[in-house]
Amino acid sequence: MTSQAASATTLCGRYGKLWAKGHETLLNRRILSIKSTDKKIDEKKNTATTFLQGLVTSNLLTPPTLPRANYDNDNNNDTDTSNAGGDNGSHFYSIRSTCFLDNRGRAITDAMLWKVHNSYFLDVPDDTADTILQHLNQYKLRRSKVEITDVSNQVYSHAIYGTRYVGPAPSTPNFDLLAAVDPRHPSLGLRCLSFGDEVEAHVRKHDFSEMFDYEQAFSSSPNANDGAADVITSSAFPSAQGSYELIRRLSGIAEGSELSGKTALECNQEWLNAVSFVKGCYLGQELTARSHFTGAIRKRILPLFLLDQTTQVPFHWRRQQALLRQDDDNAVDNNAVHVLPTLTASEAGAIMALLCGEQIAPSIDANGDDSSNSAEEQMQKQKMDERFLALTNQIVNDVKAGSKLVDGESGKTLGEVVSAPVAGTTVLLAQLRLENILPKKSWKVTNKVKIQDADGEEIMRDLRCLPYFPLWWPRWLDERTGKEKEDDQS
Numbered sequence: 001m002t003s004q005a006a007s008a009t010t011l012c013g014r015y016g017k018l019w020a021k022g023h024e025t026l027l028n029r030r031i032l033s034i035k036s037t038d039k040k041i042d043e044k045k046n047t048a049t050t051f052l053q054g055l056v057t058s059n060l061l062t063p064p065t066l067p068r069a070n071y072d073n074d075n076n077n078d079t080d081t082s083n084a085g086g087d088n089g090s091h092f093y094s095i096r097s098t099c100f101l102d103n104r105g106r107a108i109t110d111a112m113l114w115k116v117h118n119s120y121f122l123d124v125p126d127d128t129a130d131t132i133l134q135h136l137n138q139y140k141l142r143r144s145k146v147e148i149t150d151v152s153n154q155v156y157s158h159a160i161y162g163t164r165y166v167g168p169a170p171s172t173p174n175f176d177l178l179a180a181v182d183p184r185h186p187s188l189g190l191r192c193l194s195f196g197d198e199v200e201a202h203v204r205k206h207d208f209s210e211m212f213d214y215e216q217a218f219s220s221s222p223n224a225n226d227g228a229a230d231v232i233t234s235s236a237f238p239s240a241q242g243s244y245e246l247i248r249r250l251s252g253i254a255e256g257s258e259l260s261g262k263t264a265l266e267c268n269q270e271w272l273n274a275v276s277f278v279k280g281c282y283l284g285q286e287l288t289a290r291s292h293f294t295g296a297i298r299k300r301i302l303p304l305f306l307l308d309q310t311t312q313v314p315f316h317w318r319r320q321q322a323l324l325r326q327d328d329d330n331a332v333d334n335n336a337v338h339v340l341p342t343l344t345a346s347e348a349g350a351i352m353a354l355l356c357g358e359q360i361a362p363s364i365d366a367n368g369d370d371s372s373n374s375a376e377e378q379m380q381k382q383k384m385d386e387r388f389l390a391l392t393n394q395i396v397n398d399v400k401a402g403s404k405l406v407d408g409e410s411g412k413t414l415g416e417v418v419s420a421p422v423a424g425t426t427v428l429l430a431q432l433r434l435e436n437i438l439p440k441k442s443w444k445v446t447n448k449v450k451i452q453d454a455d456g457e458e459i460m461r462d463l464r465c466l467p468y469f470p471l472w473w474p475r476w477l478d479e480r481t482g483k484e485k486e487d488d489q490s
Contacts, residue, residue, distance in 0.1 A: 021162030022240030029157040030129035035119035059276035064096035101284025107259040125256030158192040184272040250348040252303040252470035297482030304467035316341035408448035438479035
């Protein structure tokens, strides 16, 4: 197995548990500052809030909302969101997810919006930072009384995985930090902003762990029972650069330019706490509100695995197909819960680790001895590893954003890739047509798909597509509208 595949196996294995530990500096993020220049500023009259309120999909006049509650508490009891994404109580800062739309109602980018006192820090993906900076300046009027600057050389974005700590991050003489659980879903970890001058920021960018005393900052949690400590140390939370890009794909979350040109609802932003349907007017509201209240969502972004036809389909998908056959006569109409499996990021990571790692269980002979070192099994394992490695390399190299997923039998377009897989993996994000996956007879575990480039030229064929629902998706979906269905209507 080459270093790419081995690296992916290690990465998935390290985050095989939802709260496994690690940290990284998000090098592909930029920070924009929006602050009021009005000398008479106060909490009730904040020109920065007024300016942004008309441009973002979230409601800045209300406290940030919590991530969606898990509907299956029995199977997913390790994702406590009771304090995630809130306004940090009496703390002087808060974080929320949001989205910017153009005048047609199409997404420009998503963003993490930090409010610190009466100013805002906009944490955006690098590939849309220049676009959103131009967008903000376009709608900045003289009477707006706001100052918009790029402070990416002084403020850096970080993620810490494996702690439920939601208290304030204390300042140190050489290190100012804000920390809060990711407002979209806690499986994405703890989001942090660090502050300093350009020299310090440059050092922090490359050596976050040495600059910051984790144990001092997060040695105890205000929510811990009986004084139990949630200790963070640089050794317990090792550097894991590149983890975030894999984790967000496993979690089914698109970012930045992956949203561009799509509606907020096609990108699932309403389920990620990024859209308010009760706030006043904002740019792009008409299409968003119409889609939500009277329209239908025909396409949505979903995570999926690509496999070859010889690899055994993982149990989760086979189980769903078995449930469909068993309950076909009594199944609830328009019920999507039995069509595709619902997976946590940790479950999806475990599947990816299995696919990248050991393919054959060791055999036991009649005397109870481990015969896994037989030449035949070793040769078979080597062939399987080589075949999967060749597949992952081809997918990573050839499948790009904009590639088409096409049904191998009917020639019908199933969807479009929006986020290509990271090296050594075959999990990606695609905008899929719901008509191909929600009706119970429309999707089969034994499907066969081919990949075409943006021009319609065939890239790969004879693949198997295995989409799944992320944990934060609603339990019930109406196949006629593509929107959440209330329990009492199911």
